[in-house]
Amino acid sequence: METIAIVGATVLMAGLLSWPKLARAELWKATITPLASIIGSGFLVLGPILAQAYGAWTPLAMALLCALAYAIGAAVRFNIAALAHAEHGPRTAGMERIASWALAFAYVISVAYYLNLLGAFAVSLTPWDTQFAGRIVTSAVFGVILIVGWTRGFKALERMEQVSVGLKLAIIAGLLVGLGWFFAGKAQGDGLIVTPPSLTGWAGMSLLFGLIVTVQGFETSRYLGEEYDAATRVRSMRLAQWVSTGIYMIYVVLMAYVFRPDQIETSETAIIDMMRIVAPILPAMLVIAALAAQFSAAVADTSGSGGLVEELTKGRVPVKAGYAVLVALGLVLTWALDVFQIISWASKAFAAYYTVQGAIAVELARRDGKTLWQQVFFAAVTALAAVVTLFGTAVE
Secondary structure (H helix, E strand, O other), X not given: OHHHHXXXXXXXXXXXXXXXXXXXXXXXXXXXXHHHHHOOOHHHHHHHHHHHHHHHHHHHHHHHHHHHHHHHHHHHHHHHHXXXXXXXXXXXXXXXXXXXXXXXXXXXXXXXXXXXXXXHHHHOOOOOOOHHHHHHHHHHHHHHHHHHHHHOOOHHHHHHHHHHHHHHHHHHHHHHHHHHHHHHHHHHOOOOXXXXXXOOHHHHHHHHHOOHHHHOOHHHHHHXXXXXXXXXXXXXXXXXXXXXXXXXXXXXXXXXXXXXXXXXXXXXXXXXXXXXXXXXXXXXXXXXXXXXXXXXXXXXXXXXXXXXHHHHOOOOOOHHHHHHHHHHHHHHHHHHOOHHHHHHHHHHHHHHHHHHHHHHHHHHHHHOOOOHHHHHHHHHHHHHHHHHHHHOOOOO
């Protein structure tokens, strides 16, 4: 019955997402891009990391992470709205340029993050489930991305991104139903497990800072100006963050109290072994979701990084050269660091970008005569993002 419920929920969600009235709705189309980015890779690694580090306090840790992301999102949304009425002045234009360089660099690290997860999940259910084999797969996919980018461009792969979003959300629906079923069974038999946290204080907080990339992605709404007006982008970003927060909170509440500490591993594919306990069908479903989602996300960020570098250098560094640099750096990261170190570095890179966006929000709030409280709020967001940049740590 549990397997039927999981498959049924997956099929039902897939059908809902392909419903023409929803698929064609402007707000939903604008929401899909940030939503897919926020709950992409993070969903695969966050649960086991939080459950092992924070135990029974996992929901609180997740809530704090989502609250931090929402506060940063508020600054980015303010910038979208403010710039819809007046362009950048000389000072904020310079800051925006710095932010764009920070984002281009963050994309480089995030592509390595996505493809290293792809490699790990690709070999997870095979006899060659080793870090070395995963890195070989990751390196090969980097090669594919470079060849496609140099020869045909990524337009041919854009459709895959749309399909992978629906597939990923449908499988997440099935996963939540499976976890809910498992949780209910444990609760009925008084089998829920309350585990004390293994990290507290500053160590626990700095780890949380190092995970900001797992709830990152909302800022993509900032760069959809050619497709949607400012009001739609603001609404879609807010909706994406609320929906992703709801999904994440349900996920961690269902996961935090059903596994013993010895059933939670510190590995990029720990979710596979944990879900095998929940239902035999879930590991294969998660691998399918991981392969599609990570590849499409890597393509999107590769394209975004190459385009940003070309724009920032006024064409002196062409898009194809940007792709080559990204792949070269990605291969260095792949063979020099593990996935958790890459997650931490990606979090720092995006936090640096958010720091500059927060500073832009402070300047625009001053320019537009906003209240002192708004200016103080954006200053606090800027300071917090800077702290994340400096002190975020990787999973040990």
